[in-house]
Amino acid sequence: MAVQPAKKQRFNALALFRNALSYHQNWEQQWRSPAPLDAYDVIIVGGGGHGLATAYYLAKEHGITNIAVLEKGWIGGGNTGRNTTIVRSNYLWDESAAMYEHAMKLWEGLTQELNYNVMFSQRGVLNLAHNMTDVRDTQRRVNANRLNGIDSIYLDAKGVKKVVPGIDLRGGGRYPVLGASYQPRGGTARHDAVAWGYARKCDEMGVHIIQNCKVTGFDIEGGVVKGVQTTKGRIGAKKVGLVPAGHSSVLASMAGFRLPVESHPLQALVSEPIKPTIHNVVMSNAVHAYISQSDKGELVIGAGVDQYISYGQRGSQHLAEETLVAICELFPQYKRMKMLRQWGGIVDVCPDASPILTSTPVGNMYLNCGWGTGGFKATPGSGHAFAAHIAKGEPTALTAPFALSRFETGFLIDEHGAAAVAH
């Protein structure tokens, strides 16, 4: 049985009108749920944004459509559906700037490309500086960004107030705002829609999306991967791409190697919905707080990571509390608001806060993990670069610096400054 492509209806105003006549009961299925075949050219393990994007670009750019995406839960149910949806590319080092700016350029055309509204809103992202060290670091990063062609601007305190009128520059005395980096092209996107949009396009091109299919082991013969053991049986594969987000160590352990990552809980919370009050994304790395407002009106707030390793998808209360304290100092008008929901996800953090995109000690097995606290913004770029890596079987200019070998050669890409906790 071959993998069958299936042309999808186009989403447009006419389709909306036509479906309104039947009370929106007849919209076609976004993607099918086929039973797995015996073997595929490429198996992608992990059906989050990065995994689906990898499958999509493999099909679109490299003509490989005999692909299965295996997801242990449901599409977009992991970190893709748990992040705070922030997109920016103002990273310090050339290697990360290249990767995240590559993603940013893809974000800018993603809605049209996927024919799926990912609600990409370039509302501008600010990273606040609270002391002179922050100011100097921020200016250095802004200058590095500009050399890499990224639209980064340094704002002084007055400039911040102009862009974010609601902010209290005194920060309650505890977190005075001295300046900020500002990336006008940064913003937010609807995280679920990104996964759904990629899944729908993948299905259209004949990629099999297999949900509720957990990988339990790998068939490795002579140091080369030949297939994947799953809860739905054995599936053969010529190449395997691992895109596991919070369980990379667990998958690597099944394949017989270890990784320099640690899994930590990262949490976020949203408030009750209110009228529009904040029109951009305000992040403060120093106080582990970042805030934006969703189109529903909820304030979306990201908190810090727990210090210890955990695979339980929940964060500690005291971290959320510290974040809210800082938010209330910076935005006193939010002091009496109620928080509606809080949740956590597991982020795999590398020692240098940069991801791993690499070939592995196992032949024909490739790994994309370790995005830490900020993988969402890279989704299209990560998928695009990783697809090229898998198709060619060797690193590309974009992925080569992120190889596992950097931990032995010492060419680390230290992004704790730009990445930190606030993404």
Next chain:
Amino acid sequence: MLLIRCPYCEQERPEVEFSFAHQAHKPRPEEAGEPLDDHAWARWVYYQKNIKGVAHERWNHAGGCRKFFNVVRDTVTSEIIATYRSGETPPVEESRVEGEALSFDYEQAEG
């Protein structure tokens, strides 16, 4: 917030007094009788077991006695199974992790 019993202070104290200090019982390459090359060093400095299940961890009572000690903790439920002093034998086995930080020919694998 976790409540952690410091084996030196012999008191249960809130987590904010402690710093997580990563994997316990991790011998330096020369202690493990390995040649001290880039691979061995990278493995000691950067590679982690990152166990899903029962793990041996080092913690520092930074806001108290400032001593390092070990904790046996379940990384899924965060239940603290035991704490013990540095140098003591772990009272509970940790979950098994397959594999090693394999050395492979990076030049060949990565062009």
